[in-house]
Amino acid sequence: DITTQVGQSPEEAIIEDTIVQEDLRVYSDGSAADGGVGAAAVLMRGDVVVREKRFHLGSDKEHTVYEGELVGMILAVDLLREEGGKGMLVSDVDNQAAIKATRAFNSKARHYLMDILHDDLRRLIPAHDQRKLIVRWSPGHQGIPGNEAADEQSKLAAGGNNS
Secondary structure, three states, X not given: OEEEEOOOOHHHHHHHHHHOOOOXXXXXXXXXXXXXXXXEEEXXXXXXXXXXXXXXXXXXXXXXXXXXXXXXXXXXXXXXXXXXXXXXXXXXXXXXXXXXXXXXXXXXXXXXXXXXXXXXXXXXXXXXXXXXXXXXXXXXXXXXHHHHHHHHHHHHHHOOOOO
């Protein structure tokens, strides 16, 4: 079961982030910096980063931050899959357009990154699985530890630092 949540306001989303209890939580981000575009995801236990993944997409003349956001979401799903997890899983994303795009599980031309993300989501939570994944909006630059960590890691990736 995969659902999406976008709070009505940054304040509501911040409250949701602090009160929800789940088994695993990942934050992802995409950034442009130093002429490059990067993506990252961090796995959190409380306010502590347990694991991270970074990927440098290439030049900001050839790639967009939105592509970085989608690759960050793919990295987040990889972290959740590798970690296992039972029960409730949460993927926090600071790009509402990327979250909304996960709702339509149909393939379209030139949407190869979304197709990869949808395939990875199907593998993470198959139809018969009892776990639940929530893809939730986490407003950027609001002091949320996981979001700040993902932002920092995606900037490292934009500069060419892969993990």
